[in-house]
Amino acid sequence: MASEPAAPVASRDRGAAMGLLARLRSWEGLLLGLLVLIVLWNATSVSGYLDPRNQINLLTLSQEKIIVVLAMAFVIIGGEIDLSVASVMALAAVLIASLYEGGTPMELAVLIALGAGLLAGLNNAFWVAVVGLPSLAVTLAGLIGYRGLARLFIEDRSIGGFPGWFTAITRDAVLGPLSLSLLLFLVLLVVAAVLLHLTGFGRTVYVVGNSRDVARFSGVRVTRLKAALFVMSGFIAALGGVLIASRLGAVRGSTAEGFELDIITIVLFGGVSIFGGRGTMIGVILSIFVILNLRNGLALANLTGNTQLGVIGLLLILSVLVPNLIATARGRLERRAGDRGAGTGQGPDPRRADSISGTASG
Amino acid sequence: MDEGSPRTPVIEMRGVSKRFGSTQALEGVSLELYGGEIHALLGENGAGKSTLIKVMTGVVQPDAGEVRIDGAVASIGSALDAQRLGIAAIYQEPMIFPDLSVAENVFISHRDRGRFVHRRQMQADARKVLARLGVRLELDQPARGLTLAEQQTLEIAKALSLDVRVLIMDEPTASLSAHEVRRLFRIVHALREAGVAVLFISHRMEEVFEIADRVTVLRDGRRIRTAPRGEVTTASAIRDMVGRTMDDFFHRTPASPGEVVLQVKDLARETAFSGISFDLRAGEVLGFAGLVGARRTDVGLALFGIAPAQAGQVALDGRPVTIRSPQDALRLGIAYTTEDRHALGLVLPMSVAANISLPSLARYLGPLGLVRFSDEAATARRYRDRLRIRTSSIQAPAEALSGGNQQKVVLSKWLNTRPRVLILDEPTRGIDVGAKADVHQMIDELAREGMAIILISSDLPEVVAMSDRVLVMREGRQMGILDRSQATQERILAAAMGQDERPGPPDAATAAGTLGGVAS
Numbered sequence: 001m002a003s004e005p006a007a008p009v010a011s012r013d014r015g016a017a018m019g020l021l022a023r024l025r026s027w028e029g030l031l032l033g034l035l036v037l038i039v040l041w042n043a044t045s046v047s048g049y050l051d052p053r054n055q056i057n058l059l060t061l062s063q064e065k066i067i068v069v070l071a072m073a074f075v076i077i078g079g080e081i082d083l084s085v086a087s088v089m090a091l092a093a094v095l096i097a098s099l100y101e102g103g104t105p106m107e108l109a110v111l112i113a114l115g116a117g118l119l120a121g122l123n124n125a126f127w128v129a130v131v132g133l134p135s136l137a138v139t140l141a142g143l144i145g146y147r148g149l150a151r152l153f154i155e156d157r158s159i160g161g162f163p164g165w166f167t168a169i170t171r172d173a174v175l176g177p178l179s180l181s182l183l184l185f186l187v188l189l190v191v192a193a194v195l196l197h198l199t200g201f202g203r204t205v206y207v208v209g210n211s212r213d214v215a216r217f218s219g220v221r222v223t224r225l226k227a228a229l230f231v232m233s234g235f236i237a238a239l240g241g242v243l244i245a246s247r248l249g250a251v252r253g254s255t256a257e258g259f260e261l262d263i264i265t266i267v268l269f270g271g272v273s274i275f276g277g278r279g280t281m282i283g284v285i286l287s288i289f290v291i292l293n294l295r296n297g298l299a300l301a302n303l304t305g306n307t308q309l310g311v312i313g314l315l316l317i318l319s320v321l322v323p324n325l326i327a328t329a330r331g332r333l334e335r336r337a338g339d340r341g342a343g344t345g346q347g348p349d350p351r352r353a354d355s356i357s358g359t360a361s362g
Numbered sequence: 363m364d365e366g367s368p369r370t371p372v373i374e375m376r377g378v379s380k381r382f383g384s385t386q387a388l389e390g391v392s393l394e395l396y397g398g399e400i401h402a403l404l405g406e407n408g409a410g411k412s413t414l415i416k417v418m419t420g421v422v423q424p425d426a427g428e429v430r431i432d433g434a435v436a437s438i439g440s441a442l443d444a445q446r447l448g449i450a451a452i453y454q455e456p457m458i459f460p461d462l463s464v465a466e467n468v469f470i471s472h473r474d475r476g477r478f479v480h481r482r483q484m485q486a487d488a489r490k491v492l493a494r495l496g497v498r499l500e501l502d503q504p505a506r507g508l509t510l511a512e513q514q515t516l517e518i519a520k521a522l523s524l525d526v527r528v529l530i531m532d533e534p535t536a537s538l539s540a541h542e543v544r545r546l547f548r549i550v551h552a553l554r555e556a557g558v559a560v561l562f563i564s565h566r567m568e569e570v571f572e573i574a575d576r577v578t579v580l581r582d583g584r585r586i587r588t589a590p591r592g593e594v595t596t597a598s599a600i601r602d603m604v605g606r607t608m609d610d611f612f613h614r615t616p617a618s619p620g621e622v623v624l625q626v627k628d629l630a631r632e633t634a635f636s637g638i639s640f641d642l643r644a645g646e647v648l649g650f651a652g653l654v655g656a657r658r659t660d661v662g663l664a665l666f667g668i669a670p671a672q673a674g675q676v677a678l679d680g681r682p683v684t685i686r687s688p689q690d691a692l693r694l695g696i697a698y699t700t701e702d703r704h705a706l707g708l709v710l711p712m713s714v715a716a717n718i719s720l721p722s723l724a725r726y727l728g729p730l731g732l733v734r735f736s737d738e739a740a741t742a743r744r745y746r747d748r749l750r751i752r753t754s755s756i757q758a759p760a761e762a763l764s765g766g767n768q769q770k771v772v773l774s775k776w777l778n779t780r781p782r783v784l785i786l787d788e789p790t791r792g793i794d795v796g797a798k799a800d801v802h803q804m805i806d807e808l809a810r811e812g813m814a815i816i817l818i819s820s821d822l823p824e825v826v827a828m829s830d831r832v833l834v835m836r837e838g839r840q841m842g843i844l845d846r847s848q849a850t851q852e853r854i855l856a857a858a859m860g861q862d863e864r865p866g867p868p869d870a871a872t873a874a875g876t877l878g879g880v881a882s
Contacts, residue, residue, distance in 0.1 A: 199732050214707065
């Protein structure tokens with residue numbers, strides 16, 4: 001073990017997060033296999049399914065969701081949850097609509113909506129990070145509260161008639177088949193992947209998600225990090241709200257209702273642990289494509305929305321269940337080994353060391 | 363007492379041995395407990411008391427030896443078996459269900475009362491049990507509102523309701539006031555009258571001498587002696603407890619400490635410790651000795667800003683400083699390695715390299731906050747070589763390493779912050795002999811390089827061998843600082859048990875006298 005030659009330079013791009021990647025490789029492989037299967041299945045039933053434009057179309061129809069997925073991945077890996085995102089989306093969309101209707105220039109209305117997202121995120125951050133309440137409860141209150149606020153502004157009306165440039169953001173192709181908003185998503189996707197896997201901030205998200213206590217005992221500013229996660233989530237959710245207002249061209253009190261569940265589903269199905277500290281952007285991206293194509297396929301097969309929900313719910317249960325069952329089984333095996341006298345251990349456990357060097361050398 | 367009487371002991375252990383990894387926790391221990399006897403178990407930290415209790419309560423299975431109940435070989439394979447055989451244990455921190463009522467807590471372990479809860483019957487039975495103990499508790503009240511002492515009483519009641527024959531009390535008095543201790547002792551006496559065998563574990567000598575009929579001393583997993591109370595003195599008990607073999611202990615390179623780096627004066631934190639004062643010089647190792655519950659770790663946590671001190675002064679290089687958070691401590695060059703590697707020291711699924719760079723991550727960030735992975739890896743390799751960390755790769759997750767190597771990763775992580783003051787909390791607990799020697803050598807090297815080191819350790823020979831001076835604590839108070847020449851195991855243990863200061867409070871002595879009269 002100690003005679004390992006100086007680790008090759010290749011290990012440079014394998015940070016802690018990348019080490020996690022190695023662990024989760026099987027899950028991501030599974031997702032990729034599933035994706036290929038679903039796409040092929042769909043392609044056999046619909047001609048032209050494999051046209052890249054079809055995939056872009058799928059992304060376009062869900063762009064406001066998948067952009068929030070990026071932020072949600074950080075929140076969940078950081079060991080928290082944000083249930084209020086869909087309501088923040090609605091709040092932002094409603095603000096734009098009612099401000100514009102009241103005579104505010106659209107540009108200003110968009111900025112105010114984004115600012116409202118920041119404030120909503122700050123509010124969540126205060127109760128979770130500073131006061132220390134569970135994010136499940138705080139953001140559940142946010143889910144109800146922000147939605148209520150949105151409905152106060154718009155009541156039971158539907159507001160539309162936005163300026164052309166605003167709706168063009170999500171509708172008009174500017175680069176090849178891509179709209180400005182989809183370009184923004186792709187940029188944010190790269191930023192998110194870099195931020196999560198290659199920066200000190202991303203590293204800290206994993207550390208805090210794994211163990212608040214270890215983070216605290218290591219001098220990590222846990223409060224600040226958690227606050228940052230919720231502010232980020234609030235802001236990106238507001239951005240999602242801007243996009244949905246643009247794409248639909250009209251806003252109602254029920255806009256984006258229930259989206260939080262789709263968003264969280266995609267993140268968890270991507271292999272992000274609901275307990276925090278584990279998951280990768282690659283998994284999340286694959287999960288986006290699997291779920292969008294699956295839904296599309298089910299729709300093509302003339303299955304109703306309820307059946308679609310059922311299938312996706314089943315997948316979600318499996319995605320949470322399978323890794324946990326594996327972990328439980330592994331833990332039980334280890335405990336049995338531990339009882340046989342490996343309690344304090346001498347030297348590295350060969351069984352595990354081998355499996356690790358096996359993946360590390362790959 | 364009943365020495366030599368032909369009575370069969372209620373529980374008898376014969377030649378019980380248990381090994382955990384490289385540690386022989388128990389080696390051929392025999393112990394007999396008779397009904398109506400209060401038997402004290404003494405031994406310093408790690409002597410094997412906890413393991414013995416675990417064997418008796420079915421938590422741990424012995425490798426060799428047998429347990430006999432009423433003279434017949436019994437197997438205690440689980441906590442449930444122990445309960446069926448009438449063996450119960452209560453601990454310093456009672457294990458109650460805070461939201462259940464007093465009566466419900468008393469009967470929580472009963473499985474033979476049918477499918478439904480008969481509230482009135484339960485209340486009546488609970489009242490009966492509590493009456494036997496001579497205590498009054500509101501039966502409908504949720505257990506949450508009870509004081510610690512009352513919760514303990516509740517645990518005893520719980521044991522009694524199960525027709526307990528052997529009651530193990532592990533440091534039951536550690537968190538009780540003097541008044542509560544008296545009441546507890548009355549209950550214990552009542553149990554003895556009722557024919558229960560009580561195994562009483564306490565670090566407070568005066569309590570042991572007050573209440574015990576017989577005393578057994580354990581050391582290094584072996585039984586050193588069992589004797590009636592009258593034949594044991596505090597001095598002889600301490601002599602039996604220490605004298606652990608000094609095998610293979612590292613010998614410090616003699617060095618002359620430099621300037622005072624850290625000055626601590628009257629440091630205090632409510633309910634944890636008070637009046638802690640010491641100077642720490644560059645190149646000096648100051649040992650922190652004490653028994654479990656001495657609150658040494660709390661002092662370490664205060665100096666590291668996790669649970670900041672509320673009173674007193676701390677000065678670094680002569681300048682007063684305030685430490686309110688770990689970030690403060692890090693900035694001032696104070697590092698703390700926790701005794702709980704798994705829960706507090708390491709991000710287990712993360713790589714060795716990421717763990718090492720964690721507290722000093724800012725140094726490894728390039729433009730845009732990008733981690734410089736090559737620098738990080740180079741640092742990790744340097745520590746791997748220097749501390750001889752045995753790992754397949756520095757990218758292997760920390761959880762794949764053995765305890766000793768994990769401890770070295772924890773050390774690396776903090777050394778890499780280039781601290782001036784290094785607080786080591788139980789740095790060798792639960793690690794194998796080789797890793798232990800490496801850690802000792804490391805401590806010596808660091809001291810020679812001028813680092814100021816606080817070594818919190820429950821391993822007496824280690825403290826004696828590694829420290830220039832030893833600060834002894836007892837129940838949150840500083841009992842004194844012993845120079846290297848004075849710091850023998852016996853003196854440290856005597857101070858840790860409060861024997862240097864007072865031979866025992868007068869009320870305890872008189873109480874012991876009267877009780878002795880009744881008992882004989």
